[in-house]
Amino acid sequence: MARSVTNQRKIINTAAAWAIGLLIFFPILWTILTSFKTEAQAISDPPVFLAFDWTLENYSVVMERSDYGRFLWNSIVIAGGSTILGIIIAIPAAWSMAFVPSKRTKDILLWMLSTKMLPAVGVLYPIYLIFIRMGLLDTKIALVVVLMLINLPIIVWMLYTYFKEIPGEILEAARMDGATLREEILYVLTPMAIPGIASTLLLNVILAWNEAFWTLNLTAAQAAPLTAFIASYSSPEGLFYAKLSAASTMAIAPILILGWFSQKQLVSGLTFGAVK
Amino acid sequence: MGQIQLNQVTKSFGAVQVIPPLDLTIEDGEFTVFVGPSGCGKSTLLRLIAGLEDVTSGHIAIDGKDATEVPPAKRGLAMVFQSYALYPHMSVRKNIAFPMKMAKIDQAEQDRRIEAAAKALNLTDYLDRRPGQLSGGQRQRVAIGRAIVREPSAFLFDEPLSNLDAALRVGMRLEISELHERLKTTMVYVTHDQVEAMTMADKIVVLQAGVIEQVGSPLELYNRPCNRFVAGFIGSPRMNFMEGTEAAKHGAHAIGFRPEHLKISVTEGQWKAKVGVAEHLGSDTFLYVHPEKGGETMTVRVDGEFTARHGDIVYLTPIAEKIHRFAADGLRIE
Numbered sequence: 001m002a003r004s005v006t007n008q009r010k011i012i013n014t015a016a017a018w019a020i021g022l023l024i025f026f027p028i029l030w031t032i033l034t035s036f037k038t039e040a041q042a043i044s045d046p047p048v049f050l051a052f053d054w055t056l057e058n059y060s061v062v063m064e065r066s067d068y069g070r071f072l073w074n075s076i077v078i079a080g081g082s083t084i085l086g087i088i089i090a091i092p093a094a095w096s097m098a099f100v101p102s103k104r105t106k107d108i109l110l111w112m113l114s115t116k117m118l119p120a121v122g123v124l125y126p127i128y129l130i131f132i133r134m135g136l137l138d139t140k141i142a143l144v145v146v147l148m149l150i151n152l153p154i155i156v157w158m159l160y161t162y163f164k165e166i167p168g169e170i171l172e173a174a175r176m177d178g179a180t181l182r183e184e185i186l187y188v189l190t191p192m193a194i195p196g197i198a199s200t201l202l203l204n205v206i207l208a209w210n211e212a213f214w215t216l217n218l219t220a221a222q223a224a225p226l227t228a229f230i231a232s233y234s235s236p237e238g239l240f241y242a243k244l245s246a247a248s249t250m251a252i253a254p255i256l257i258l259g260w261f262s263q264k265q266l267v268s269g270l271t272f273g274a275v276k
Numbered sequence: 277m278g279q280i281q282l283n284q285v286t287k288s289f290g291a292v293q294v295i296p297p298l299d300l301t302i303e304d305g306e307f308t309v310f311v312g313p314s315g316c317g318k319s320t321l322l323r324l325i326a327g328l329e330d331v332t333s334g335h336i337a338i339d340g341k342d343a344t345e346v347p348p349a350k351r352g353l354a355m356v357f358q359s360y361a362l363y364p365h366m367s368v369r370k371n372i373a374f375p376m377k378m379a380k381i382d383q384a385e386q387d388r389r390i391e392a393a394a395k396a397l398n399l400t401d402y403l404d405r406r407p408g409q410l411s412g413g414q415r416q417r418v419a420i421g422r423a424i425v426r427e428p429s430a431f432l433f434d435e436p437l438s439n440l441d442a443a444l445r446v447g448m449r450l451e452i453s454e455l456h457e458r459l460k461t462t463m464v465y466v467t468h469d470q471v472e473a474m475t476m477a478d479k480i481v482v483l484q485a486g487v488i489e490q491v492g493s494p495l496e497l498y499n500r501p502c503n504r505f506v507a508g509f510i511g512s513p514r515m516n517f518m519e520g521t522e523a524a525k526h527g528a529h530a531i532g533f534r535p536e537h538l539k540i541s542v543t544e545g546q547w548k549a550k551v552g553v554a555e556h557l558g559s560d561t562f563l564y565v566h567p568e569k570g571g572e573t574m575t576v577r578v579d580g581e582f583t584a585r586h587g588d589i590v591y592l593t594p595i596a597e598k599i600h601r602f603a604a605d606g607l608r609i610e
Contacts, residue, residue, distance in 0.1 A: 167359060167361070169357045169358075169359050169361040170361045170362075170363065170364075172328050172348075172355075172357070172361065173355070173357060173361035173362075173363075173422075174363075174374070175328065175347075175348045175349055176326060176328070176348050176349070176353070176354060176355045177349070177354075177374050177375035177378055177422065177426070178349040178350075178375050178378035178379050178426075179349065179374075179378050180349070183378060187374075188363055191365045192363075192364065192365055194365075
């Protein structure tokens, strides 16, 4: 009896999980499907799901009209650069918070996170002006710095929770073994935290890749990443749904593939410390 | 060389002073054991010597040189931790090589020392394994190997055997003692287990609440404990104490006598008592007896052949010259 109830539960849970999963994935699926439709089919009412004339025309038009490679390269540089720079700054920060905490460490952590609660547009004006003065507007460096700063609290938080799990005695052993602080972090802490650092890297690449507010506001032609590439196909009248969808698909494909192959790492990173 | 001197050393965590001003000298080549109950400050004291904690005031000198402000890495000491603290991502070989790598010792010399340490510690077959693939005893040996290759002026051991099972603990205890015999290097060893202290030490430092109660050789502490705390802490099973009129007869507030210093008889003796529990260890038997006139349960150590069962009546007589006398403040009366 108990067993049959458990099985029933299992089926219901599985079905519910699939339903929620599909619901969340549906907009992406719809975008991908739309990218293979003609503009007329894309806006047809009632909408067609699969029974349409599949075409690659949108992709060839998009490739012809814009320099996808350049946008892609900018995205890689900006997302990768800001994440790596963030990690380099966050490792020592998280080290000090995890292993030599002060009375105010928890407050600092919360304060860092609170910066994420401020609407970004609140500081757009000063940052915009600073970048104009410094001649950094529409440069990749500017975006690397801004996105690094935006995501730094998350990077520090994630690394902090990972580092907290590493026994302090091992670092003390390294100190007794003659390691300097730099050697202790480089040879002992970092290798031990590789899984944590990897999931932090992944999550932040995704966040930086998808970031649209700063990338759209601080770039024009030179440093524009894939978010700007998508935006260039949106129009208030919504006349080019199919092409917009093709551009979106091309923009999200790299990160989608990366995410797909590193699911395990990501899930373990996001649920780290949830159990045990 | 490996003389360690603590001069008026104190340690406070916030407003709490865990080590009041303390002086201690550990001589070169000596095996010194810090022993005391949990929370007595023995590990803190070791960490102060190691440099892993900063002293609040006072000075620490190693080989006559002031090391108070010297970072742990530069003190020339090696430490073995309770949790072994091996680097889990490195092989045994790399774990042992790590301190030499930090000291930039050339590869040939590194290999030579690794081979020698591995041979001495029976680790030769495990050099390419990771710590996760080793047993507790093997891990502890790797930790010791990592300490040996540094050729430190002193070894610091922080309860190194408390994670091992009983049989292994005895074996490792012997190995560490043999290591000390062979290397003749200063060793400072922290334990809460007074058996470890008695069996390994040249010198025992008994601590309570950060204060040194007594310093001396194991037998000095056993035969002439300077106060009631040391008398009760050193020796297993612990010393029996008696207060009141029996103590007054000896001109003391309390008297103490060890379980082996009670003569037992089934016919006559000074005190009549009833047997509670009998622990048969084979060679010896420990009897826990309840004196007829009340008071604490007493422990008597008798020959393994002595048969006594729960509820049996026995008579006890302490050996007069083995009685320890203590004043009301706990200090020994000579």
